[in-house]
Amino acid sequence: MAQVKEVPGSSTRDETALDQPWNVVVHNDPVNLMVYVTMVFRKVFGFSREKAESHMLEVHHKGRSIVWSGARERAELYVQQLHSHLLLATIERVDS
Amino acid sequence: MEFYRISGNRLGLREIPPLLAGLMRQIPVPVGEDVKAVEDRLFPKPSRDPEEGGLCEDWKAHVEPELHSFFLSARQVVEADLRGIKEEEGGFALDFPAGHAESWLNALNQARIALAAHHSLDEAELARSAPMVILNERDLARFQIHFYAALQQWLVEIVDFA
Numbered sequence: 001m002a003q004v005k006e007v008p009g010s011s012t013r014d015e016t017a018l019d020q021p022w023n024v025v026v027h028n029d030p031v032n033l034m035v036y037v038t039m040v041f042r043k044v045f046g047f048s049r050e051k052a053e054s055h056m057l058e059v060h061h062k063g064r065s066i067v068w069s070g071a072r073e074r075a076e077l078y079v080q081q082l083h084s085h086l087l088l089a090t091i092e093r094v095d096s
Numbered sequence: 097m098e099f100y101r102i103s104g105n106r107l108g109l110r111e112i113p114p115l116l117a118g119l120m121r122q123i124p125v126p127v128g129e130d131v132k133a134v135e136d137r138l139f140p141k142p143s144r145d146p147e148e149g150g151l152c153e154d155w156k157a158h159v160e161p162e163l164h165s166f167f168l169s170a171r172q173v174v175e176a177d178l179r180g181i182k183e184e185e186g187g188f189a190l191d192f193p194a195g196h197a198e199s200w201l202n203a204l205n206q207a208r209i210a211l212a213a214h215h216s217l218d219e220a221e222l223a224r225s226a227p228m229v230i231l232n233e234r235d236l237a238r239f240q241i242h243f244y245a246a247l248q249q250w251l252v253e254i255v256d257f258a
Contacts, residue, residue: 089142
């Protein structure tokens with residue numbers, strides 16, 4: 001099976017944008033199963049079952065959950081991995 | 097219909113009714129490839145910030161083709177496994193390597209998401225039980241989504257990904 005490896009280039013973004021912390025946000029959607037979302041969180045982030053379920057429930061009840069914060073390049077990689085599992089995920093600035 | 101696992105290495109389904117066997121064969125068939133709502137849902141933008149247009153352009157150019165290949169690969173694994181579906185007494189039967197479960201989960205999710213987007217099924221419609229009577233394409237899509245969800249649920253429960 002093909003692997004998803006590369007993150008998009010960051011040549012158009014300046015150093016400040018790269019240095020500041022970014023959130024990875026997962027948004028609610030009515031199709032993905034709760035057990036599937038929990039499984040994906042465990043697989044992508046290495047969360048315990050309890051932590052994965054907690055984030056899944058936050059997505060379900062509040063419409064979104066911040067599942068990771070840190071360097072932009074890593075955040076983009078996580079979003080790509082989440083998209084490969086068909087979850088709705090975005091990055092956003094920590095202060096936004 | 098019965099789900100089972102064979103000595104840890106293969107997963108199987110047996111006594112599959114003809115209607116469900118037909119729907120299983122539809123799993124790897126792309127739905128609404130030319131429909132924008134389907135495309136937008138299968139390939140969402142990585143940011144909702146209007147200032148991140150550059151990232152979205154990079155994403156479309158570099159990440160989306162990777163995702164296209166990834167999704168196609170999952171569907172091809174399922175398509176190949178489905179060639180092994182056979183008719184037995186009591187219905188159809190299929191077994192496939194447990195290592196293919198992740199491809200099955202992905203292909204099932206692609207199908208469910210594409211069907212929901214293609215038929216503009218909202219949260220309330222998706223939350224309702226599967227229709228007992230299928231009168232139109234929309235009912236069939238809802239039935240498919242529920243059936244595929246049952247397959248996904250089984251796969252998530254039976255395979256230890258963590």
